[in-house]
Amino acid sequence: MRWPAQVLLLALLAGPAQAHDASHDQRLPTIGAAPDFTLTSQSGVPVSLRGFRGKVVAVAFIFVSCTDICPMLTDNMARVKDMLGGAFGAEIVFVSITVDPERDTPEVLKHYAENFNADVKGWSFLTGDPAMVHEVGRKYGVIARKTANGEVDHTLLTSLVDPNGMLRVQYLGAGFDLEEFRSDLLSLLEEAR
Numbered sequence: 001m002r003w004p005a006q007v008l009l010l011a012l013l014a015g016p017a018q019a020h021d022a023s024h025d026q027r028l029p030t031i032g033a034a035p036d037f038t039l040t041s042q043s044g045v046p047v048s049l050r051g052f053r054g055k056v057v058a059v060a061f062i063f064v065s066c067t068d069i070c071p072m073l074t075d076n077m078a079r080v081k082d083m084l085g086g087a088f089g090a091e092i093v094f095v096s097i098t099v100d101p102e103r104d105t106p107e108v109l110k111h112y113a114e115n116f117n118a119d120v121k122g123w124s125f126l127t128g129d130p131a132m133v134h135e136v137g138r139k140y141g142v143i144a145r146k147t148a149n150g151e152v153d154h155t156l157l158t159s160l161v162d163p164n165g166m167l168r169v170q171y172l173g174a175g176f177d178l179e180e181f182r183s184d185l186l187s188l189l190e191e192a193r
Contacts, residue, residue, distance in 0.1 A: 027191065028187065028188065031166075032166070034059075039097065040128050043110070049095070052093055053165055055163055056185050059095045059158065059159045060073055064100070064103065064108050065150075073174035075116065080182050081094065081123065084185065084186075088119065095123075098133065110125070141155065156172065163189070168188060
């Protein structure tokens, strides 16, 4: 089946993705202004990217009923959260946006967050109007499509946004190096000081 290859090609053509290619002693690239959004959190309140100005933000796209790559990504992010110590929540936040907003209501996302022991003081799980969620994903280079069996095929990009709202780097997939991810988050924080 050629669908996954087509999704990857479309995502690379549609969005601002840039692979992480800076060495550890180089400044991370700047892709451009991060697309703003306002969606609904697991607590039922509106959350906007601009509300996180002054903080480093990791933006990921997942869906709750996913049985393979999304739980791996969320677990990896939870591991990095634990490595960030006091910077998490205060200076670094995570945002996970569903690509299945029809099923992933705030209540469903709240339960998902609890399953991963997500610290919701620094981690928002977002949903919203399907057309709006789709548009946010597209702006970040994420293409999602429902399959015949109700699953969702989607590109898996995790984006880092600096404290000034600039999109700096995107990781493709869930298997990126966790230490590199942690280091990149901290370097963006340090750069802003």
